[in-house]
Amino acid sequence: MLGEPIRDRRAERREATRAEILDAAWEQVRESGLAALSLRDLARTVGMQPPSLYSYFDSKNAIYDAMYAQGVQAFIDDQPAALPERAVEALKVMAHYFVGFCTADPARYQLLFQRTIPGFEPSAESYETSKQGLARTAGLLAGFGITEPRSLDLYTALVTGLTDQQISNDPGGRRWIGIVDDAMEMFYEHTTDKTSTRTKGRRTK
Amino acid sequence: MLGEPIRDRRAERREATRAEILDAAWEQVRESGLAALSLRDLARTVGMQPPSLYSYFDSKNAIYDAMYAQGVQAFIDDQPAALPERAVEALKVMAHYFVGFCTADPARYQLLFQRTIPGFEPSAESYETSKQGLARTAGLLAGFGITEPRSLDLYTALVTGLTDQQISNDPGGRRWIGIVDDAMEMFYEHTTDKTSTRTKGRRTK
DNA sequence: GTCTATATTTGGATAGAC
């Protein structure tokens, strides 16, 4: 009997080609918009005829899904490993990471965090991975004593709002990035100074 | 010479047909997504052949633009006429109006506040109108003593963030709508208690 | 695995008769 080769060169090459296709796809959506991904242009870019793409991906949505998975993984992998000890400073680092990650590639942000591609939904597996990202954020906030679900929701609203405004109204600029620190100070003070929330009373100021 | 008729029945009918087409277009985008607007389906819905639409709109983007103008006008017209005297309560009403308006019709929100339709940009005239809306908001905030541009930016980030999360992660629900009041209290306290901002010093807490 | 050829659908838009 022949021994099995250590490496599967065929599989390696296949993976490399898949990666090459995905790279070209990212390039295309960054250039022309997420919704404008076209299998024709994509095939031409990588030097294939359009039908050949189907040897690597079952459909166009399968490409979107692979891109989604890549994006989620990048979000997790690139997260800062260590955070400042002081909670408010850690929040600033976290928020800057989120806004920076999203504004660095608006098409990716659109794919991951907005649901604007008609007919595309991430696969269950990819979606599961994405939930890990939010869970990690929740865990970090909990470490700072921020445990209420409402506070987590407020945090996500803040960082996505800053991101959204930055992308929509000052693309490539820093207008909303520049108030991230301010927003986090506001958030931190509010969530850790909740005497009025517990009493449910109206704030008399 | 014949006297000119008081009413131009032809023009009236034309306007009515245009309105009917736009109504059908809204229906379609609410159903299938903003990007999925199709002139064929649209024509079929209003009982026309597709080319007949071109008697009323020069192009598909002209339809988007008319919808944009309608949306902006609706946002302005539906604004609450009077606000509570207390600033923080007024902020809550304003924010609830914004989030309510947007979540009531996510396709409209996408058209007005996100720029996700490839190739579409609102006409200069429509865009001008939309800036009036923001100017009004700025004026109201100024009336409450909130005049710094950064504060206005923070406000818009907050309300769009709440809107975005509500639409993306709890469509039809109230998860983020339920923290609008809380967010506005946070915002108000932060923007009116700025001793630390002026000194530019790091907050010692 | 890649190609050619093709199917199929759909899209926006125009020409010209009535």
Added chain:
DNA sequence: GTCTATCCAAATATAGAC
């Protein structure tokens, strides 16, 4: 203003030869 007829382009996807 509306229609028929048509164009043109682009899209995703499949069949089958090599």
